[in-house]
Amino acid sequence: MDLVKAEYIWIDGYHPTQNLRSKTKILNGPVADVKELPDWGFDGSSTLQADGNDSDCLLRPVSIFKDPIRGGNNILVMCEVFNADGTVHKSNHRAHLRELSEKFASEECWFGIEQEYTFLDLDGKPYGWPENGYPAPQGKYYCGVGSEQVYGRDIVEEHLEVCLRAGLSLSGINAEVMPAQWEYQVGPLGPLDVSDQLWIARWLLRRVSEDWGVVVSIEPKPMKGDWNGAGAHTNFSTKSMREKGGLKVIEAACEKLSKKHEEHIAVYGSSNEERLTGLHETCSIKDFRYGVSDRGASIRIPMGTANDGCGYLEDRRPSANMDPYEVCFALINTICN
Ligand code: ADP
Ligand code: MN
Ligand code: MN
Ligand code: MN
Numbered sequence: 001m002d003l004v005k006a007e008y009i010w011i012d013g014y015h016p017t018q019n020l021r022s023k024t025k026i027l028n029g030p031v032a033d034v035k036e037l038p039d040w041g042f043d044g045s046s047t048l049q050a051d052g053n054d055s056d057c058l059l060r061p062v063s064i065f066k067d068p069i070r071g072g073n074n075i076l077v078m079c080e081v082f083n084a085d086g087t088v089h090k091s092n093h094r095a096h097l098r099e100l101s102e103k104f105a106s107e108e109c110w111f112g113i114e115q116e117y118t119f120l121d122l123d124g125k126p127y128g129w130p131e132n133g134y135p136a137p138q139g140k141y142y143c144g145v146g147s148e149q150v151y152g153r154d155i156v157e158e159h160l161e162v163c164l165r166a167g168l169s170l171s172g173i174n175a176e177v178m179p180a181q182w183e184y185q186v187g188p189l190g191p192l193d194v195s196d197q198l199w200i201a202r203w204l205l206r207r208v209s210e211d212w213g214v215v216v217s218i219e220p221k222p223m224k225g226d227w228n229g230a231g232a233h234t235n236f237s238t239k240s241m242r243e244k245g246g247l248k249v250i251e252a253a254c255e256k257l258s259k260k261h262e263e264h265i266a267v268y269g270s271s272n273e274e275r276l277t278g279l280h281e282t283c284s285i286k287d288f289r290y291g292v293s294d295r296g297a298s299i300r301i302p303m304g305t306a307n308d309g310c311g312y313l314e315d316r317r318p319s320a321n322m323d324p325y326e327v328c329f330a331l332i333n334t335i336c337n
Contacts, residue, residue, distance in 0.1 A: 002028065002030055004027045005024050005067070007067060007076050008024075009203055010079040012049060013044070013047055014048050018091065033064075034063055037064070039058055044057035049081060057083065057084065058084060059080075062079060062080050065168065066165060067166070068162040068166045069208075094195065096329055097192060100329055101190065101191045101328075109332055110236070111189060111324075112194070112312075113187055113194055113233070113234050114183055114184075115201065116218075116232065117181070117218050118178070118216075118217045118218075118222045119151065119155065120217050124215075126151070126181075127214055128179065129180065136148075143174050159204060159208050166200065170186055177280070177281075178227045186198050188235070188237070218230060218320040219271065219321060221271065221275045229274065231275065233314050233315065233318065234314070234324075234327055234331065235312050236331050238335070238336065241310060241312060245309065247301075253334075253335045254301075256335055257288070263330065263334075267326040267330050268327060268330075271319070272319040276319075282316065283316070292306040
């Protein structure tokens with residue numbers, strides 16, 4: 001008998017920023033398809049998802065990945081959360097995206113999400129920063145190389161390796177503007193796939209960092225002052241944006257987005273006002289602007305897209321702690337309707 005360790009992963013009920021939770025189920029394997037996996041339950045009173053006197057919540061597997069840490073036939077299982085009576089739990093934003101993405105399947109929406117994050121020591125100080133004072137001001141850290149520029153590359157490399165072994169579609173990684181800040185990109189993929197994979201990549205990053213005694217922060221502004229914040233730029237296209245004449249479709253999408261700015265900001269991550277100040281390659285949270293190659297705009301139309309006359313747009317507003325299910329929902333809902 002081939003016993004499989006299945007790590008059931010879900011998103012809890014904390015507000016305004018949800019957290020990852022997981023627990024292990026031992027199954028007879030190997031498991032080839034998510035449909036073979038049983039539903040499971042958990043104590044929702046310990047995750048802000050239920051009251052103590054009626055605490056059972058339901059976990060329903062929705063996608064599976066190879067477990068690159070345990071290896072073998074072991075798997076990581078992304079789950080949606082339901083109430084005991086089978087209705088969608090209010091913390092389950094994936095269920096709404098599932099319905100919307102089916103409705104607009106013919107648009108063939110693609111997303112590429114850039115996840116920025118910061119390593120911290122257990123005491124909350126950015127990883128590798130001096131005990132007293134600060135490292136040299138920002139300038140040479142972005143995509144830097146060398147011991148004085150780079151903080152934590154071994155962890156980043158290990159994370160990239162396990163993501164690829166899990167079968168995630170990472171498109172790249174880079175060191176960011178603030179020392180100890182990094183980025184990985186997921187996609188382009190459809191809305192459910194990119195969101196599931198972004199959450200699984202977050203889970204793997206936290207899991208790998210446990211072995212290094214390092215904390216992963218996705219706070220939008222971990223260090224106050226003249227240090228860059230952390231975002232989750234969301235690159236978006238529809239089939240018609242990617243085809244000849246797509247630039248016109250992209251501009252029309254930007255006009256639609258301009259009318260829903262507050263609605264989008266409301267689901268683009270908490271404490272984002274600390275990051276979207278108009279400094280450090282951001283547009284103020286109070287303004288909406290779009291432009292070609294403009295990293296100070298809310299929406300950037302990449303140079304390649306402007307030159308080709310088709311391609312994609314980059315929404316620079318989402319913060320690092322956003323929920324991709326909610327961000328993808330908002331973009332499809334505004335642009336495709
Ligand atoms: P930046 O120059 O903003 O740092 P990155 O290279 O970090 O850009 O991220 C760009 C992301 O956009 C990648 O994940 C890439 O796969 C994705 N992407 C590329 N083409 C498209 C497209 N047509 N639609 C959606 N996303 C795309
Ligand atoms: Mn990037
Ligand atoms: Mn970046
Ligand atoms: Mn970007």
